[in-house]
Amino acid sequence: MADADAMTYGSYLRLDRLLTSQEPRTGSHDELLFVIIHQVYELWFKQILHEAELFQRRLEDGNSGGALHTARRINKILKTVVGQLDVLETMTPRQFASFRGELGTSSGFQSEQFREIEAVMGRREFPASDLRDDERLRVAVARPSLFDSLLHYLAGKGHPVPAEALERDTRSPWRPDPAVQKMLLGVYADERGPEAQVCESLVDLDEGVQEWRYRHVKMVERTIGAKVGTGGSAGADYLRSTLFSPAFPDLWEVRSQTEGAPDEG
Numbered sequence: 001m002a003d004a005d006a007m008t009y010g011s012y013l014r015l016d017r018l019l020t021s022q023e024p025r026t027g028s029h030d031e032l033l034f035v036i037i038h039q040v041y042e043l044w045f046k047q048i049l050h051e052a053e054l055f056q057r058r059l060e061d062g063n064s065g066g067a068l069h070t071a072r073r074i075n076k077i078l079k080t081v082v083g084q085l086d087v088l089e090t091m092t093p094r095q096f097a098s099f100r101g102e103l104g105t106s107s108g109f110q111s112e113q114f115r116e117i118e119a120v121m122g123r124r125e126f127p128a129s130d131l132r133d134d135e136r137l138r139v140a141v142a143r144p145s146l147f148d149s150l151l152h153y154l155a156g157k158g159h160p161v162p163a164e165a166l167e168r169d170t171r172s173p174w175r176p177d178p179a180v181q182k183m184l185l186g187v188y189a190d191e192r193g194p195e196a197q198v199c200e201s202l203v204d205l206d207e208g209v210q211e212w213r214y215r216h217v218k219m220v221e222r223t224i225g226a227k228v229g230t231g232g233s234a235g236a237d238y239l240r241s242t243l244f245s246p247a248f249p250d251l252w253e254v255r256s257q258t259e260g261a262p263d264e265g
Contacts, residue, residue, distance in 0.1 A: 022035045022036060025099065026102050031098075033088070034096070044080065045113035047077060048078075051077070055071055056146060059146075060149050060153065068194070074208075078209065082215050088219060096224070100224075115130060116134075116137055119141050120140055121145060121206070121248075122145035122248070124141055142170075142171050145170065145174065147247070147248050148168075150202060153198065159195065162179045187199055205247075206247045
């Protein structure tokens with residue numbers, strides 16, 4: 001790495017590597033766009049994982065302001081990720097078909113970083129082959145999820161989080177818990193308080209990932225219709241099956257249990 005006096009814009013950003021890492025396999029004009037969009041996705045996924053680590057650390061340290069700041073950044077990134085689909089959707093089905101055959105068995109479902117994001121958010125049930133071949137995913141599945149960190153944060157703020165929830169085996173999938181929901185209702189009683197705002201930041205995160213999934217489904221339908229995906233997946237049908245499955249179900253369930261505030265006289 002060059003010293004500070006010799007540093008340039010190009011050397012700092014390693015543009016020599018970055019701008020030569022796109023290697024389209026055909027002469028199709030649109031393949032370069034496809035490659036760049038997906039490389040940028042992976043860069044944003046890397047940043048989301050970087051921020052999520054800090055988010056959990058700040059939650060476990062009881063740092064409300066820091067946690068909120070980091071959550072807002074993650075949610076802004078998710079909005080950007082969703083917005084990139086607008087660019088990808090300028091590609092017509094015929095334009096995609098001009099190079100699709102060269103993708104072989106590659107598929108977005110093979111993204112190791114997105115699987116890791118899912119694990120950070122609490123997913124624990126992955127195909128055995130994914131867990132066997134992906135060391136980072138195995139580590140992510142074994143450590144506490146974002147919701148586990150939230151529960152420890154709330155306990156540290158004096159909320160009556162059930163001991164069973166705090167001491168659970170975090171390698172197991174989280175199951176909705178009425179006792180935790182009752183505790184969350186108490187948190188939301190002060191809806192302007194920092195703890196309620198931190199809870200809402202996780203709802204924003206959950207909604208952001210679901211929004212990306214929905215837009216991804218519509219993009220796939222728009223581009224390949226009902227065809228089988230490049231990785232042998234069921235394409236849009238598979239993606240639809242992942243919709244409306246929240247990572248933090250208790251934070252959504254308490255909305256059905258919340259009563260209106262009394263009128264101010």
